[in-house]
Amino acid sequence: MTNLKISALDYVEQxxxxxxxxxxxxxxxxDRIKKVDDTLHAxxxxxxxxxxxARAIDKKIKSGDKVGACYGMPISIKDNxxxxxxxxxxxxxxxxxxxxxxxxxxxxxxxxxDAVFIGKVNMDEFAMGLTTEFxxxxxxxxxxxxxxxxxxxxxxSAVSVSAFECVTSLGSDTGGSVRNxxxxxxxxxxxxxxxxxxxxxxISYANSIEQIGPLTRTVKDSAFMLNMICGLDSNDNTTVDNxxxxxxxxxxxxxxxxxxxxxxxxIADGTDPAVLSSTKDAISKLESLGAICEEISIDMxxxxxxxxxxxxxxxxxxxxxRYDNLRYGYDFPVEGYEFNSYIAKAxxxxxxxxxxxxxxxxxVPSAGHAGKYFLKAMKVKSKLTKEVNxxxxxxxxxxxxTVPILPFKLGEKIDDPVSLFLVDINTVTAxxxxxxxxxxxxxxxxxLPIGMQLFANSMNDKxxxxxxxxxxxxxxxxxxxx
Amino acid sequence: xxxxEEIERVSKLMKIDVDDHKEYVDxxxxxxxxxxxxxxxxxxxxxxxxxxxxxxxxxEDKHVPFxxxxxxxxxxYKGSYVRAPKMS
Numbered sequence: 001m002t003n004l005k006i007s008a009l010d011y012v013e014q015x016x017x018x019x020x021x022x023x024x025x026x027x028x029x030x031d032r033i034k035k036v037d038d039t040l041h042a043x044x045x046x047x048x049x050x051x052x053x054a055r056a057i058d059k060k061i062k063s064g065d066k067v068g069a070c071y072g073m074p075i076s077i078k079d080n081x082x083x084x085x086x087x088x089x090x091x092x093x094x095x096x097x098x099x100x101x102x103x104x105x106x107x108x109x110x111x112x113x114d115a116v117f118i119g120k121v122n123m124d125e126f127a128m129g130l131t132t133e134f135x136x137x138x139x140x141x142x143x144x145x146x147x148x149x150x151x152x153x154x155x156x157s158a159v160s161v162s163a164f165e166c167v168t169s170l171g172s173d174t175g176g177s178v179r180n181x182x183x184x185x186x187x188x189x190x191x192x193x194x195x196x197x198x199x200x201x202x203i204s205y206a207n208s209i210e211q212i213g214p215l216t217r218t219v220k221d222s223a224f225m226l227n228m229i230c231g232l233d234s235n236d237n238t239t240v241d242n243x244x245x246x247x248x249x250x251x252x253x254x255x256x257x258x259x260x261x262x263x264x265x266x267i268a269d270g271t272d273p274a275v276l277s278s279t280k281d282a283i284s285k286l287e288s289l290g291a292i293c294e295e296i297s298i299d300m301x302x303x304x305x306x307x308x309x310x311x312x313x314x315x316x317x318x319x320x321x322r323y324d325n326l327r328y329g330y331d332f333p334v335e336g337y338e339f340n341s342y343i344a345k346a347x348x349x350x351x352x353x354x355x356x357x358x359x360x361x362x363x364v365p366s367a368g369h370a371g372k373y374f375l376k377a378m379k380v381k382s383k384l385t386k387e388v389n390x391x392x393x394x395x396x397x398x399x400x401x402t403v404p405i406l407p408f409k410l411g412e413k414i415d416d417p418v419s420l421f422l423v424d425i426n427t428v429t430a431x432x433x434x435x436x437x438x439x440x441x442x443x444x445x446x447x448l449p450i451g452m453q454l455f456a457n458s459m460n461d462k463x464x465x466x467x468x469x470x471x472x473x474x475x476x477x478x479x480x481x482x
Numbered sequence: 483x484x485x486x487e488e489i490e491r492v493s494k495l496m497k498i499d500v501d502d503h504k505e506y507v508d509x510x511x512x513x514x515x516x517x518x519x520x521x522x523x524x525x526x527x528x529x530x531x532x533x534x535x536x537x538x539x540x541x542e543d544k545h546v547p548f549x550x551x552x553x554x555x556x557x558x559y560k561g562s563y564v565r566a567p568k569m570s
Contacts, residue, residue: 101550234541238533303523310517317496324497326564327556334558337567344499352506355498359489359510362496364517373517379525386531417509418516434533 002028004164005479008073008221011167015061015071022061022072026054026116029074033119033165036482041140042159044079045087046119053116060114068114069228075110076166078154079120080127081212082201083107086117090203091135092125093349094323094330104201105236106170106212106229113228118166121156125351126320127172127205129153130180130423133414134353141410142185143482144448148407151181157215158185162480168221170229172202174210175308176402176427179439182215183402183451186441186480188468189215190222193458194434195240197226198233206315207238209308209431219440219469223247226461240459247462255470256290258396258463260454265301266400266426274445275401282399282442282452285474291467296391296398300384301429305421307384308428310364310377317361320354323347356417385433392457397467400426402439402451426453436461438468441477449477484511 002024006014014020030050037043057072077083080090082100084107089095103111110117124134132155133139140155142148143163150159154171158181161169171178173191182189191213202212214225226247233239260283267279283293323329325346334342350358364373391398403423413420430437435458439451452471456464486503489510493500500506558565 099555101552101555102548237535237540300523303520306517306519309513310520321496326558326566334565334567338570339567340497340570341499342567343497344494347497348499348501350498355493355500356506356510356513358496358498359492359500359506360513362492363484363488363510363514366492366495373514373520375530376520376523376525377517378530379528380520380523382531383523383525383528415509417513421513421516 007218022054022057042156043119070113070115074118074166075115076121076160076169078171080203091123093136105198105233124153127153143480151184153177155181161187169215178213182439184407186449190438193436195238196230198236200235204319206312223465253466255467258291260293261296261395261398263400264297271404278443278450298387303380304428307377307380313357313361314365381432388433398455402453406448
């Protein structure tokens with residue numbers, strides 16, 4: 001019986017040592033999915049030919065051919081990233097039959113490293129949500145307590161890693177969509193500096209702030225994934241040159257002497273007492289490792305959620321305009337329709353959350369309202385960035401709980417959009433400012449995971465991963481109960 | 483306060499067919515009402531800063547042909563044109 005609970009780095013080591021074969025591992029992973037995914041619903045589709053792919057990689061290993069760094073590792077992919085020839089639905093009825101004609105850059109890079117894409121995983125429709133309840137194909141469940149939401153929008157990614165249905169996953173993070181589900185499912189979720197990973201082939205929601213990021217069992221695995229998928233891309237002009245940095249090397253450097261700012265506004269009223277207590281515990285553990293921790297105030301955090309939703313709804317209103325039923329959509333015949341009603345009829349199939357955000361996306365930047373909403377949101381974003389940059393003049397890192405509350409029951413907040421907004425309060429700052437942030441599983445309260453979030457300055461991802469690795473090593477959490 | 487009429491007008495502009503506008507009024511109103519917090523941020527004099535990418539760092543402005551005829555993946559096309567319904 002193969003141990004499916006190993007980290008990505010352990011998988012590579014065991015394959016290299018000949019202790020396991022890619023075919024056995026992938027085959028048992030498929031069995032695991034069959035066993036648990038009826039309950040968890042992490043996957044929207046599982047690829048048919050993964051065992052053949054793994055067998056081909058084993059053959060390459062045996063014949064001494066050059067093999068990529070993934071060695072047939074099963075990886076799940078959020079269903080908003082294009083894999084050529086595969087369905088990419090964005091968990092929407094709108095793209096139910098959309099087959100991607102090209103690979104996203106991250107997919108191309110992972111294919112070159114002999115990854116096996118085990119399947120596409122669930123998400124909130126078009127990544128709009130933080131519970132996975134807004135998927136047109138039904139919600140995913142939290143493996144720690146299946147009555148609870150797994151977080152989102154990359155909920156399927158987090159569930160699949162947490163429940164051993166793959167080794168690692170790729171998600172996308174627009175306002176916390178990697179870190180939030182990672183925190184709720186007890187895995188590592190990492191949003192790199194904006195531009196470090198190409199977004200080419202990621203279906204757009206809010207381009208100016210969204211970023212692909214890995215969900216993994218360990219911080220080292222996140223560094224491993226980053227090494228493979230980062231870098232300049234001529235297909236994405238927002239990508240930045242990282243000078244071929246190796247994020248794994250020196251990851252054990254520790255954090256002695258590092259100054260860490262505790263963001264006051266992210267542990268304010270409304271923070272669950274268990275989350276607050278875990279935050280204090282994390283701070284004292286970091287101090288025991290030689291870090292110097294002090295409180296800092298970032299005033300604009302209070303306005304960040306309103307700014308975030310205003311900006312993302314505006315960008316979504318523009319991005320989703322492409323779903324006109326002519327190039328994307330249902331492809332029903334054009335005869336008998338007037339142009340506007342034809343497009344409107346197709347868009348009726350957007351789910352309620354996407355429809356709401358499209359309406360808001362039309363409202364907040366419109367003449368007469370732009371000054372009050374959109375422009376003010378952009379000013380908050382600018383001032384927030386200034387304040388965070390100031391903070392990084394004094395501190396190497398910042399810390400806050402990833403989410404101020406514990407995973408909640410399915411359906412509990414679905415009819416209360418403002419209460420859902422506030423779940424994002426600690427994560428949107430990294431997106432609005434482009435800074436890297438990572439959620440590390442840190443504690444379990446009442447059987448549910450709590451993640452701790454670290455931030456670093458732009459392009460200081462290596463330091464961030466070193467600190468996260470140090471924090472991760474201070475705790476040993478129980479195994480997921482499913 | 484966002485009115486039902488405003489939502490109807492915006493959804494028409496966004497080309498979204500919504501059966502029951504009332505269904506959306508409460509939630510959209512709650513969301514936009516929350517955005518009013520921006521009024522107390524005191525950012526009126528703030529300048530909007532945007533990340534800048536020097537032109538020298540942009541890729542060459544050159545046509546890169548795609549290896550597939552995407553138009554053939556559509557059901558409604560004629561020659562090299564997408565077929566669309568008549569404009570009113």
